[in-house]
Amino acid sequence: MVYSDWRHSRILRCVLCGGGAEPHFGFCAGCARDLPLLEGACHTCAMPLPPVIPSPGAQCPNCLSRPPAQVAAHCAWHYGFPVNQLIQRFKYEGDLAAGHSLASLAAETLAHMAGSLDLLIPVPLHWRRYWQRGFNQAQLVADTIGKAWHLPVLPRGLRKCRSSDHQQSLDRRQRLRNLTDSFAVSRDVRECRVGLVDDVITTGATVEAAASALLAAGASQVIAVALARTP
Ligand SMILES: [Zn+2]
Ligand SMILES: [Zn+2]
Structure with missing residues (x-):
């Protein structure tokens, strides 16, 4: 089933346990309760x-x-069981139902911040990675959240013009510089409060570099939004 079909179909079984009557965004009540909410995290x-x-x-x-x-960063969950498994199914096995369910529930969990944003931009993949995977998981998350929050999504607002896979030899400052230069802003974001959407925030370096590029292009502020945060 292609992604566009998923967005318009109801998920009838829990994406985690396969059971459950009337799952809420694809989660039965028990499984939804077990998701590791991220509380008490660094504001930025x-x-x-x-x-x-x-x-x-x-x-x-x-x-x-x-x-x-970025002025703030908000993630719905810890990147722990079972969120990590669902995100892996989503990213590496193409389980779009898992991604759509998580993004829908995250939109509900983080709904309080919708009013602080003018538009959403997904963290882009380098074309080579996009070509390997066939989709950008951050874009699917942004589409779902944008729909829930009634915000426009600029799918190609940022472009990844250089792969940043091989920069282990650089120190932190060089790495950030290198990363920032690897993003190009291709839409007018001047005076906009941008929600920068990713699936997982890992080191924070990617978000920070993309946020720097958006601010340099005139965005008034950037808030990072993601499904999950690694410790
Ligand atoms: Zn369940
Ligand atoms: Zn922090």
Whole structure:
């Protein structure tokens, strides 16, 4: 089934356990409860903070010492079981129902931030990766969230003009510079509050580089939105 069909069909069985009557966005009530909500995370990079009841707006030591380009980062879940398995099914096995269910539920979980954004732009894949995978998972997530939040999505607002796979030899500053230069903004984002959408925030370097490129192109602010955050 192609993605466009999925968006218009109801998911009748739980994407996790295969059971459940009337699943909500593809999750039965029990499985939805088991998803590891991300709470108490750094406001700007979504890194999980130690469980000392952080105040809203708390930041991790990295962001405190060097504020990132994005003003905030919001992820629905920890990248832990079973969210990690669903995202892997989505990305590497083409299980679009899993991705669509997660994105729909994330849109509901993070709905409070919809009013802070003017438009959504997915983190792009380099064309070679896109060609291998056949779809950009971030774009599918952005499409689903944009529909739920009634926000326009600019699928090619950012382009990845250079692969950044081989930069292990560089230090952090060089890596960020290299990454930032690898994104090109191809739509007018001036004065826009941009929601930068990805499936998973891992190191935060990609989000920060893409956010820097958007700010350099005139975006008024960038907020990162993702399904999950790795610790
Ligand atoms: Zn279930
Ligand atoms: Zn942080």
